[in-house]
Amino acid sequence: MSDESQNPNQPPHKPDGWELACAGILEAEFGRKQSDAVANAVAQLAAQENKIHWQQRVRARWESFSLFPRFVVSLACTLAIGVAVWSLWLNFGVFLKPSPKSSLCVISGGLNPQWAGSRQPQIGESLVAGSFKLDSGVVELTFNSKARVAIEGPAQIKLTGFNSMEIKSGKLSTYVPVRARGFTVKIPSADIVDLGTRFGVNVAADKSSKVDVFEGRVTVSPDGNTDTNAQQLLTQNMAARVTRGLVISANPLDETFYPQPGRSEIVHPVNCGFDGPLNIASGDMPTGFGYWSGPAYEIVGTTLGIHPQHGAGMLHFQSPPDGKDSTVRQVMDLSAYKAMLAKGDVEIKSSVFFNRIAADNENKFVLSVAAFQGKPENVAALWAQRKELAVAVAEKELAADADPATWEKVEVSAALPPQTDFLIIEMRAVNSGGTPDAFTGHFADLIDCALVEPLYASHR
């Protein structure tokens, strides 16, 4: 069945601001060249904008002086103003550097790590700035910025900042989510800056290094060379060798030559926060990807004194006419994650928040997830026989408290085999008494899924 012909009850779609912005960006920014007239006008204005940026930076730095302790400022006033401004400017970086005792990262995983020396830092332990030597095994560090690094021994590293480190020898690879962009790894004779999302580096005994980009982009900047032309931008499946400040293209290596940090890919069900009227249909099982369907439910704002857990809306379970449980389900396409799933040890984690009013007698909710191979045909039968037909199932029940002020979270997880193609996810309000109109104030909000991959050693 074609997946476009379904969901006839959906109202005409009106794009919101996020969607508009994304469509405009797609149209204007990628795979195209702007017309010469616009390019000229932009160039003209860019000169003006540069001037403005420069003024802005001067102002920002000047304003920061008020943060400086007063006695230092009065001391500075005794000096000639020009000299004072210049010296404070030079010292400004002090504010951005962590103090020597700040925790920079946490050891978030390990595969038989053996550190040099008698002290063996444990998983969960925070590390401060300093040098570390790993004799063997693999450790995973999660920086405060959320950048994640897997380091394989023998390796010598130095932790230098909340979002930066140095490797003197050995292998590492990174996973840098959007919020940690700019994560910097110093290697002998160059800096690598990750603009998102994954790269590996191997520093040999002779201090030459190999950089491989698995996903996203990095820049490699040779030490002491401020010329931006000397920077090399490497994108997916590109590699470079760095020797004494020279960056030379090299043949890319597969990511299995490097240790890999654990990572999670968030896979949102469509309209996961129930914040709008889109992608909902009434009926029993959904028959295609990407919309909610159930016999009796609605999307509401604050109702019966319960506020949405997140955003403007939440799911309100209503009572099906037959006194059955109230269910809402979605079918999710995982075909885009085939490469990740192929490794065979990916886990699905799913969570949702439930809440109810005290006046409703029923108090049980269930979150269920089932993974299947193939195409989502005859979804109702697949779901009914999920224990026999699914490649993975997970289910958890919650007995919700009677306090409408608290949202209670339910989490389920299951290992996903490589043949997984799609998921069915279900939220259920249980009608144990079978009475009609059992649900007046039963709610759910913010349902999410993540594919979680563990820490790997390299396959040398």
Next chain:
Amino acid sequence: MLLAYLFSIVSDRKLAEDIAQQTLLIAYRKINSLKDPAAFPAWLRGIARLEAFSAMRKQGREFAVEPDAIQQMDEVYRQFEEQFPTETWEERFHLVEECYKKLPETLQTVCRLHYFEDLKAREIASALTLNLNAVLKRLERARIAIRDCVRQQMTEEVF
């Protein structure tokens, strides 16, 4: 940044380019009236928005987008600036490209033909032997998926 913003409002490449040019000329003339340099991008978008409205009125075109959505879009651009203060617009927008790459292949194909190859929905339908509604629906699903992915990456914590 400017073209992307304008395209979102007027949904017509040629018109968006004309308005962008006009906006940049006005901005160049008025740049000395800009009091707060930090507000430069928002200021430029403000000029662009007014120019877009006036161009649409002159051509007697109807607005396809709601004023609320434009307001929300301004908020999105502001969020891009706040979250990635040191990056260029090209780098900020890279996030959208990453989300595009995560789309299933069927959706990537219609997106590529429509946004990158500049084909109309009707042309895509005949190229892929689909009906027009199916193409429109796929484009809508692609935009929603990209939106959800970008929004999630910008606003939520790591799982």
